[in-house]
Amino acid sequence: MNSYRVMLGEWELVSLCDGCFRLDGGSMFGVIPKPLWERKKPADERNRIRLGLNALLVKSSHGLVLLESGIGDKMSLREEDLYGLEREGGLMQALDAEGCEPEDIDFVIHSHLHLDHCGWATRDSGGTFQPTFPRARYIVQRREWDAATSPDPRSRASYDPRDYSILEQKGLLAPVDGETEIFPGLRVVHTGGHTPGHQVTYMECGGARCVFLGDLVPTRAHLRVNWHMGWDLYPLDLMEVKGRILREAARRHDLLFFxxxxESPFAYVEDEAGELRLAPAQ
Ligand SMILES: [Zn+2]
Known part of the structure; x- marks a missing residue:
């Protein structure tokens, strides 16, 4: 998939794709019947739908920020087949194409620590997993760190400790509690819903604002407030915060990132008499 770029005031936002993978369509839409979701996201012969693995690079006046780090390269061939991984180049090549070395990244912000979101946080270096971005502060909600390091039985398979265990030992982990300003114009907001410590990120420059939604709204097809994933641990909490964030985004003309x-991860949302609709960003 291509990179997409937009300007947010003077900051440049570049989507970086780590490829696509496939998950069971039923699990991606929870209680929504297949005849409804299949119109938006067609299922393959194994009932899987195709999903992007989109990270976002923020070139700001306060430093370089990477939001999410894809699915990484820790999967076995069997898992690659199970997840239908398709990748040309991937995140590290996309970063390189932007002229960024891993050492250049100042902040890495993960919405949560599921393995399809923080895969490149670490990589194999001579048999041990080391931080990929050695100068970065890795920002995650403390509640998410606690959930990832002692997962409940339902969530255990969604976390891979190889992605993050070393970060604390290396002193690169920057756990935050609730809403936190990382630097002027960039703040994370705890949402919960999908996982106990899920967060979204707001970026604001020159009067324009973008919200990085993480798994609160994973694709364009999940825009309706009650269309959410079967994976979500706290569905009612998720719907409440999702409705609030999307309606505010419509009112304030926030750019959304999925x-x-x-397809393109950027879009705007409009509120037409209570009905949320997407509008193209480019
Ligand atoms: Zn995810």
């Missing part, structure tokens, strides 16, 4: 969209 982590798992396999």
């Amino acid at each position: 982590t798992h969209e396999d």
Whole structure:
């Protein structure tokens, strides 16, 4: 998939794709019947739908920020087949194409620590997993760190400790509690819903604002408030915060970023008499 870029005031936002993968369509839409979701996201012969693995590079006056780090390269061949991984180049090549070395990244912000979001946070270096971005502060909600390091039985398979264990030992982990300003114009907001410590990121420059939604709204097809994933641990909390964030985004003309969209990850949202609709960003 191509990179998409937009200007947010003087900051440049560049989507970086780590490829696409496939998950069971039923699990991606929870209680929504297949005849409804299949019109938006057609299922393959194994009932899987195609999802993007989109990270976002923020070139700001306060430093370089990477939001999410894809699915990484820790999967076995069997897992690659199970997840239908398709990748040309991937995140590290996309970063390189932007002229960025891993050492250049100042902040890495993960919405949560599921393995399809923080895959490149670490990589194999002579048999041990080391931080990929050695100068970065890795920002995650403390509640998410606690959930990832002692996962409940339902969530265990969604976390891979190889992605993050070393970060704390290396002193690169920057856990935050609730809403936190990282630097002027960039702040994370705890949402919960999908996982106990899920967060979204707001970026604001020159009067324009963008919200990085993480798994609160994974694709364009999840715009309706009650269309959410079967994976979500706290569905009612998720719907409440999702409705609030999307309606505010419509009112304030916030740009949205969808982590798992396999088409353009940027869009605007409009509120037409209570009905949310997408509007193109480019
Ligand atoms: Zn995800």
